Amino acid sequence: MHAIEAQSLTKTYTGGVDAVKGLDFEVEAGEVFGLLGPNGAGKSTTVGMLTTTIIPTGGRALVGGYDVAEQPLLARGVSSVVFQDPVVDRSLTGRDNIELHARLWGAGSQGRMQELTDALGLADLIDRPVSSYSGGERRRLEIARALVSEPAVLFLDEPTVGLDPRIRHELLDVIAGLRARQELTILVTTHYLDEAERLCDRVAIVHEGSMVALDRPQALQARLGSEILEFRVDDPVATLAALRLKRLASADAFTVGARLTVPLHEHSAADVLAGVDVHPAEISTRVPTLDDVYLQLTGAELADAA
Numbered sequence: 001m002h003a004i005e006a007q008s009l010t011k012t013y014t015g016g017v018d019a020v021k022g023l024d025f026e027v028e029a030g031e032v033f034g035l036l037g038p039n040g041a042g043k044s045t046t047v048g049m050l051t052t053t054i055i056p057t058g059g060r061a062l063v064g065g066y067d068v069a070e071q072p073l074l075a076r077g078v079s080s081v082v083f084q085d086p087v088v089d090r091s092l093t094g095r096d097n098i099e100l101h102a103r104l105w106g107a108g109s110q111g112r113m114q115e116l117t118d119a120l121g122l123a124d125l126i127d128r129p130v131s132s133y134s135g136g137e138r139r140r141l142e143i144a145r146a147l148v149s150e151p152a153v154l155f156l157d158e159p160t161v162g163l164d165p166r167i168r169h170e171l172l173d174v175i176a177g178l179r180a181r182q183e184l185t186i187l188v189t190t191h192y193l194d195e196a197e198r199l200c201d202r203v204a205i206v207h208e209g210s211m212v213a214l215d216r217p218q219a220l221q222a223r224l225g226s227e228i229l230e231f232r233v234d235d236p237v238a239t240l241a242a243l244r245l246k247r248l249a250s251a252d253a254f255t256v257g258a259r260l261t262v263p264l265h266e267h268s269a270a271d272v273l274a275g276v277d278v279h280p281a282e283i284s285t286r287v288p289t290l291d292d293v294y295l296q297l298t299g300a301e302l303a304d305a306a
């Protein structure tokens with residue numbers, strides 16, 4: 001049995017916004033699965049459907065083997081979610097928030113409280129009102145709260161957004177540590193590619209409600225070969241078209257602003273540069289990153305290349 005299963009999962013909001021257009025994916029038990037995509041790609045809508053707060057308009061989804069539409073209470077019973085927007089009560093202390101959540105879920109918090117506050121570095125602030133917490137501390141509390149019911153599946157919607165780099169890295173360590181817990185499956189959405197690379201066994205890249213890639217981060221990166229050439233030109237779109245015509249750039253080359261990125265594959269940088277009639281302002285070659293894959297798949301050039 002898969003921990004999460006989505007089959008043609010679809011959401012069209014009232015008013016006609018096609019937020020999610022038939023997603024198909026499976027997440028194994030114990031896997032950390034990343035959902036990446038630009039603003040408005042449909043990530044939160046997907047998390048909403050998997051956590052039963054948003055009703056799918058098509059297809060179906062199973063969490064822990066339970067159908068989110070037909071068995072919402074059972075599906076919810078095996079999962080927990082940290083939403084993109086904070087839900088903890090700011091007037092209560094951290095401890096009260098965790099206990100309240102545990103009671104609502106019929107889970108005892110005794111014993112777990114100590115373990116969770118230690119694991120998430122909350123021991124010193126757990127008895128302070130949440131209104132006095134920093135953004136990162138509140139985020140850690142929300143994760144502790146989500147874990148108190150001992151979910152099999154944890155959904156994290158942009159867990160590190162708005163956090164300073166140090167806190168972000170600390171939180172990433174915490175999340176990476178959670179996966180050591182037996183059989184905890186995590187689905188995490190993020191805009192930070194380094195995060196996905198560090199945490200996720202596999203990532204799905206979602207663009208305008210559809211999945212445009214699904215693979216291990218390293219495998220996605222390998223698609224662009226071992227070296228890419230990057231340079232700035234006045235008219236990157238026209239330059240790209242010219243390079244494609246001469247077969248010096250293929251469909252995976254893309255532009256972002258004034259920058260042109262060309263995966264080299266069998267060509268040399270000199271070959272490609274000889275093929276353009278411009279004096280590029282800045283030229284560099286480097287190893288492709290997951291960011292390149294993301295930009296290539298979610299940029300405007302996608303439509304042109306397709």
Ligand SMILES: Nc1ncnc2c1ncn2[C@@H]1O[C@H](COP(=O)(O)OP(=O)(O)OP(=O)(O)O)[C@@H](O)[C@H]1O
Binds near residue numbers: 013019038040041046
């Ligand atoms: N309640 C709603 N009614 C109508 N349209 C909605 C509603 N909620 C979201 N949408 C639209 O659905 C699309 C997907 O939104 P969603 O929040 O799932 O994106 P997201 O990938 O989580 O984006 P972000 O990275 O900005 O959080 C967007 O176009 C959004 O405007």
Ligand SMILES: [Mg+2]
Binds near residue numbers: 043044045084157
């Ligand atoms: Mg979102």
